Amino acid sequence: MSALSDRPFLRLFVSPAALIAVGFSAAVIAILQFSLRAYIPGELEPGGFSLGNFAQMGKPIYARAFLDTLLICIETALITLVLAYPLAFMLVRAKSRVLKSALLVTAVTPLFLGEVVRTYSWIIVLGNSGFVNSVLLNLGLIDRPLQMMFTTFGVVVALVHVTLPVMVIMLSAAISHIDQGYEKAAASLGASPARTFLTVTLPLSMPGIIAGVTTAFAWTFSAFATPQLIGGGQVNTISTLVYQLGFASFNFPFAAALSLAGLAFTIIVLALFKRATRPLEQLGGQA
Amino acid sequence: MSTMLTNTQHLAPAAQSSSRRNTPAVKIDGVSKAFGDTTALHEAWLTVEKGEFLTLLGPSGCGKTTILNLIAGFLESDRGEIFIDGVPITDEPAYRRDVGIVFQNYALFPHMTVAKNVGYGLKMRGVPKAEIAQRVREALELVKLPGYGDRKPRELSGGQQQRVALARALVIRPKVLLLDEPFSALDKNLRSAMQVELKQIQRRLGVSTVFVTHDQSEALSMSDRIAVMSAGMIRQIGSPTEIYRQPTDRFVASFVGDTNVFQAERRSPSTVSVGGVTVGVRSTDVYDPTAEPVADLFVRPEDLAVADAGTPGTLAGRVTAKVYQGGYTDLYMETPFAEGSVMARLNGQDAVARWPDGANVGLVLPASAGVAFSASRDAG
Amino acid sequence: MNRSPLDWALRLAVVAVVAFLVLPAVVVVIAGFNDRAILTFPPQAFSLKWFERALTYDDFRHGFRNGLIVMLWASSIALTVGAAFAYALHRYDFALKHVLESVLMSSLIIPHFTIGLGLLMLASQMGFGRTFAVVVFCHVVIVLPFVIRSVYISLQNLDQRLELAAASLGAPPWKVLVTIVLPLLAPGLISGWLFAAILSFNEFTGSLFVTSQATQTLPVAMYNYVREYADPTLAALSAIYIVITATLLTVANFYLGLGKVLNVDHAH
Numbered sequence: 001m002s003a004l005s006d007r008p009f010l011r012l013f014v015s016p017a018a019l020i021a022v023g024f025s026a027a028v029i030a031i032l033q034f035s036l037r038a039y040i041p042g043e044l045e046p047g048g049f050s051l052g053n054f055a056q057m058g059k060p061i062y063a064r065a066f067l068d069t070l071l072i073c074i075e076t077a078l079i080t081l082v083l084a085y086p087l088a089f090m091l092v093r094a095k096s097r098v099l100k101s102a103l104l105v106t107a108v109t110p111l112f113l114g115e116v117v118r119t120y121s122w123i124i125v126l127g128n129s130g131f132v133n134s135v136l137l138n139l140g141l142i143d144r145p146l147q148m149m150f151t152t153f154g155v156v157v158a159l160v161h162v163t164l165p166v167m168v169i170m171l172s173a174a175i176s177h178i179d180q181g182y183e184k185a186a187a188s189l190g191a192s193p194a195r196t197f198l199t200v201t202l203p204l205s206m207p208g209i210i211a212g213v214t215t216a217f218a219w220t221f222s223a224f225a226t227p228q229l230i231g232g233g234q235v236n237t238i239s240t241l242v243y244q245l246g247f248a249s250f251n252f253p254f255a256a257a258l259s260l261a262g263l264a265f266t267i268i269v270l271a272l273f274k275r276a277t278r279p280l281e282q283l284g285g286q287a
Numbered sequence: 288m289s290t291m292l293t294n295t296q297h298l299a300p301a302a303q304s305s306s307r308r309n310t311p312a313v314k315i316d317g318v319s320k321a322f323g324d325t326t327a328l329h330e331a332w333l334t335v336e337k338g339e340f341l342t343l344l345g346p347s348g349c350g351k352t353t354i355l356n357l358i359a360g361f362l363e364s365d366r367g368e369i370f371i372d373g374v375p376i377t378d379e380p381a382y383r384r385d386v387g388i389v390f391q392n393y394a395l396f397p398h399m400t401v402a403k404n405v406g407y408g409l410k411m412r413g414v415p416k417a418e419i420a421q422r423v424r425e426a427l428e429l430v431k432l433p434g435y436g437d438r439k440p441r442e443l444s445g446g447q448q449q450r451v452a453l454a455r456a457l458v459i460r461p462k463v464l465l466l467d468e469p470f471s472a473l474d475k476n477l478r479s480a481m482q483v484e485l486k487q488i489q490r491r492l493g494v495s496t497v498f499v500t501h502d503q504s505e506a507l508s509m510s511d512r513i514a515v516m517s518a519g520m521i522r523q524i525g526s527p528t529e530i531y532r533q534p535t536d537r538f539v540a541s542f543v544g545d546t547n548v549f550q551a552e553r554r555s556p557s558t559v560s561v562g563g564v565t566v567g568v569r570s571t572d573v574y575d576p577t578a579e580p581v582a583d584l585f586v587r588p589e590d591l592a593v594a595d596a597g598t599p600g601t602l603a604g605r606v607t608a609k610v611y612q613g614g615y616t617d618l619y620m621e622t623p624f625a626e627g628s629v630m631a632r633l634n635g636q637d638a639v640a641r642w643p644d645g646a647n648v649g650l651v652l653p654a655s656a657g658v659a660f661s662a663s664r665d666a667g
Numbered sequence: 668m669n670r671s672p673l674d675w676a677l678r679l680a681v682v683a684v685v686a687f688l689v690l691p692a693v694v695v696v697i698a699g700f701n702d703r704a705i706l707t708f709p710p711q712a713f714s715l716k717w718f719e720r721a722l723t724y725d726d727f728r729h730g731f732r733n734g735l736i737v738m739l740w741a742s743s744i745a746l747t748v749g750a751a752f753a754y755a756l757h758r759y760d761f762a763l764k765h766v767l768e769s770v771l772m773s774s775l776i777i778p779h780f781t782i783g784l785g786l787l788m789l790a791s792q793m794g795f796g797r798t799f800a801v802v803v804f805c806h807v808v809i810v811l812p813f814v815i816r817s818v819y820i821s822l823q824n825l826d827q828r829l830e831l832a833a834a835s836l837g838a839p840p841w842k843v844l845v846t847i848v849l850p851l852l853a854p855g856l857i858s859g860w861l862f863a864a865i866l867s868f869n870e871f872t873g874s875l876f877v878t879s880q881a882t883q884t885l886p887v888a889m890y891n892y893v894r895e896y897a898d899p900t901l902a903a904l905s906a907i908y909i910v911i912t913a914t915l916l917t918v919a920n921f922y923l924g925l926g927k928v929l930n931v932d933h934a935h
Contacts, residue, residue, distance in 0.1 A: 007758070007759045007761075008840035008841075009751075009754070009755070009840065009841075009844070010755055010759055010761060012751070013751035013752060013754055013755040014751075014752060014755045014761060014767070016747070016748040016751060016752070017748050017749070017751065017752035017755075017767060017771060017811075018767060020748060020771065020804075020807060020808065020811065021767050021770040021771055023789075023804060023808075024770060024771075024774070024782075024808050025770060026789050027782065027785030027786045027788070027789045027808075028777075028781075028785050030785050030788040030789040030792055031781065031784060031785040031788060033788075033792075034788050083684045083687065084684070086677050086680035086681050086684060087680075087681050087684045087685070089677065090677060090678075090681045100926070101917075101920055101921075103681075103685070104920060104926055105913065105916050105917050105920055106685055106688055106689065107688065108916060109692075109909070109912055109913050109916055110688060110692075112865040112866065112869060112912050112915075112916065113692075113869065113905075113908060113909060113912055114868075114869025114870070114871055114886050114908075115869075115871045115872065115886070116869075116871050116886045116889045116890050116893070117695075117869075117886075117889070117905045117908050117909070118691065120695065120889070120893055120901050120902070120905055121691030121692060121694060121695040121905060122691050123893075124691070124694050124695055124698050124902060125690060125691050125694050130694075131690075131694045134709065161687070161688070161691065164684075164687075164688060165688075193671050193673045193674075194673055197673070214776075215775065218775065218776045218778075221778055222777075222778035222779050222780065222781075222872065223872070224779070224780055224871070224872040224875070225871055225872065225890060229890075229893060229894075238778075239778060239780045239872070242780050242781075242784065243780065243875070243876075246784060246876070252784075252788065255784060256784065256788065259778070259780060259781040259784050259785075260781075262778060262781065263777060263778065263781055266776065266777075266778070267776075270776070
């Protein structure tokens with residue numbers, strides 16, 4: 001009804017974005033091209049057409065890496081969800097503006113610190129002579145440092161910290177859209193607070209939960225510094241393998257094939273997740 | 288008062304050449320507009336005379352706002368031509384149409400002061416700064432907000448915001464002023480005060496005005512002429528009295544004002560009978576002697592009188608409720624000749640005291656004040 | 668809800684999560700003041716020498732300068748391109764609209780190492796090498812979705828009738844844009860730019876692939892430092908980082924209302 005009859009600036013406004021989209025797509029196509037060419041050891045230039053890179057993917061080390069990465073992603077996403085929900089809930093419902101702001105800044109600051117600073121911080125927390133071990137040793141709870149560095153546990157702890165802010169943001173967005181009238185209605189009908197939460201609030205925040213889990217999964221899959229530095233070569237993920245293949249072995253064709261496979265893997269997992277959660281999403285209606 | 292007069296001269300529409308004097312301010316020739324499969328406006332024909340206050344009245348979705356947007360240039364018509372001041376403007380963009388508009392929510396620019404808001408249109412026209420300041424001051428005086436220039440819109444009340452919006456639309460001396468439900472956000476008392484004031488300003492400036500509303504009492508009280516619309520079509524155009532007393536359309540008869548509907552039979556092109564009582568009608572649709580003679584007779588509550596039960600020439604009825612309204616009383620009754628209840632608007636206490644709840648009465652139909660339309664036609 | 672066991676459980680949970688969020692930052696700040704060259708807890712003596720080293724170390728100074736250059740270019744380009752695109756996205760229907768939107772938003776899902784690797788390969792195919800242009804393009808691709816989202820949300824909150832009113836008052840489209848749309852979008856634009864700038868300055872994985880020794884940004888320099896040295900220099904640098912970022916965000920929250928920008932707050 002209220003649109004201007006012509007569309008001023010349409011071409012001017014869309015063209016630059018289109019240009020970037022083209023460049024970005026070209027980069028993905030470049031990966032595709034590289035992945036279909038043979039690796040010549042000692043040469044930076046790839047050889048001729050070959051499907052060999054994809055055949056190599058069947059090796060146990062890569063199958064294992066895919067499985068490990070998947071498990072790390074799922075664990076991280078679920079733990080993040082459980083930790084983020086109470087924070088997001090209080091962030092939205094807190095009555096005090098100061099508390100709201102403080103929670104918001106606390107929750108989003110790590111998002112802007114970058115992976116390296118955060119990972120490095122966790123090295124100091126989790127290291128053998130780091131914060132946690134020092135505290136436990138001084139308290140006499142343990143007599144030998146716990147091994148947390150170079151373990152999947154350490155990697156997941158740090159990754160949860162990486163994905164927590166974005167999960168909080170997405171959950172808060174969904175919770176803030178919930179009309180509290182529904183909760184009051186449930187309470188007035190005699191539902192206990194716990195029951196109200198389980199039957200009203202939680203289902204209505206489902207779209208945020210799904211979006212948050214999706215993003216947490218994708219970010220964990222994308223993470224490199226954390227598994228590389230905290231995993232220390234003991235925890236192989238797709239991202240660390242791609243980097244090693246590219247910059248330690250200079251096997252760019254195989255690195256390309258592996259990252260393509262990783263991309264396909266992400267898309268398939270997220271598509272399956274989306275399909276599996278479709279009935280759940282509808283619980284939330286339009287949010 | 289004398290300063291007020293000189294001020295308003297500044298705001299009056301630019302002098303028109305004598306040849307243009309009788310050109311309508313707005314002429315809409317067979318304009319249609321559809322959004323996808325939905326017809327928003329079907330072949331509208333309409334003229335707004337110079338200085339006229341014309342109201343587009345109808346329920347939401349009837350196409351009245353579409354007409355407004357077409358005149359303003361916010362929408363492009365699918366068919367037909369629109370003239371402003373005799374010049375076809377269908378291909379002119381909104382910013383070259385010289386149309387002033389006041390939106391329902393006023394749409395004041397929140398980041399500008401009142402003075403900057405009012406002066407915006409003048410600045411866009413390249414008017415010199417000193418003249419802008421002068422004309423803005425005059426416009427704010429006109430809407431009784433002198434000295435408010437430095438405030439921000441959010442510091443003003445709803446009524447004040449509306450005055451600013453009006454000043455902003457008028458200061459550019461628009462060829463036509465468009466008002467999109469400007470009173471709907473105001474509370475009742477403020478609304479009637481603003482209605483009177485707007486009408487005075489419009490009269491004084493002689494600015495041609497198209498006013499969109501769904502409120503029929505607003506339309507009746509303010510307009511020179513009303514165009515009643517429904518479902519994308521203009522049903523009737525006429526003075527408020529014509530629209531109220533002589534609706535030419537079943538929709539108009541039922542939408543504008545309170546009314547009672549009796550089940551009637553046609554007797555002749557100008558008479559109908561209800562329960563054996565034959566009365567004349569002011570207007571009716573085409574009488575087809577070969578068709579079923581069923582019709583609905585529309586009678587205004589103030590035209591319906593009440594007599595003792597059994598009085599010859601009356602319809603049997605029974606009082607179901609009385610609503611005291613101060614200056615008058617609404618007497619609700621049921622009768623076998625109307626589907627819902629019927630209502631008579633009576634003056635005088637004693638008349639009301641005569642008929643307690645449950646009393647049997649005789650309904651007196653007016654001799655020729657009703658209108659009748661075929662029951663089958665556009666039942667929606 | 669007041670004082671129910673559930674309420675207490677909620678508070679306890681929030682305190683625990685906040686502690687988890689804050690813990691590494693606190694620990695790293697303390698570690699930065701540690702006098703010894705090996706990380707131990709608690710520090711036996713305090714000194715500022717690692718801060719001095721962090722601020723004078725050549726690779727960091729270089730990386731900081733590179734990062735700043737890349738950040739300014741990338742965030743400004745992303746802001747201009749993203750804001751324009753968000754406007755078109757919000758206002759118009761056009762050919763390939765959804766394809767374009769999906770491609771540009773997909774960098775939220777596509778792993779950054781894939782984006783970096785692809786751009787590295789594309790650049791070498793086209794003979795660019797690891798120049799600043801490639802780094803900037805990589806960052807633009809990565810931060811663009813955030814700008815588009817931020818501006819789009821601001822556009823949703825902008826009453827289009829203001830633009831119609833301006834047009835009816837005689838403002839041609841470009842003047843409506845300059846006098847009405849841009850000033851009213853300013854908070855969204857500034858926060859979009861701020862987000863883009865901070866994210867670009869901290870972007871690591873993509874940068875690792877597309878930077879060379881000459882173009883490496885601060886996070887890449889920091890990463891290389893961790894792999895070579897174990898002293899608390901990086902802790903000192905992290906501390907500086909954390910303080911600056913938290914301050915920026917607090918200021919941004921005060922002036923721009925982060926809650927609205929992030930779409931988590933609907934109060935007026």
